[in-house]
Amino acid sequence: MTVTYVLDGSEITGLDSFWQAIGEAVNGPGGYFGRGLDAFADCLGGGFGTPENGAFVIEWRDHAHSARTLGHEETARRLERLLPRVHPTNRARVERELAEARAGRGPTLFDDLVEIITDRAGPGALRLV
Template identity: 70%
Template sequence: MTSYVLDGGRIGTLDDFWTLMGEAVNGPGGYFGRNPDSFADCLRGGFGTPDDGGFVIEWRDHELSRRALGHPETARHLEGVLARCHSTNRARVAEELARARSGRGRTLFDTLTEIIEAQAPGALRLR
């Protein structure tokens, strides 16, 4: 079984996560998604992971990542989303942003781990 290791101590922002995940799977400069939708697509196969789904993602020091990808980073990310989203999505994104700013709601860490579990059930190992 193939194992991909994420060093949670090196994840301070969402961009760090995309970079480290890409490198874990596809080596230096590697790509494995740069947004939640493309990440989910990559996890389904064809972008570096084995086609048979025989892999695990070992997220070491995940508690450091959980803090780094918490509500403040989620709010920062949502501010960018709000600035460029379609007008029909602005109210929903603004509500999510207000929750994140007040320390409530799902965080980026929650979203990423949920995507992994949905697309590669049982592959995530939080250490």
């Protein structure tokens, strides 16, 4: 049996609210399901609320709203917070990504999250509605 987790995209106002919304969609009120891209990817592998056999779907409702709120502006905000802590060998890459995000170009956080779900949970695990 496939479990469906409903993510209400109309409630997402930025990355922090995404972490709260996905945590609650999977694990109930106050639930945790990652608070960073790497932790989120790990959680999708199973054992953090989703079935170990991968039989689940994330139904992301009002994803168009989420795409806007997790767009270039929020992407730039995340990269600005990340930049002071990034390893020196990655600094130039993060600075380029930040410049692109500020210019409204390149992948957004929404794009990254969709890619992570698709890569880690498999094809068909994400339903954008």
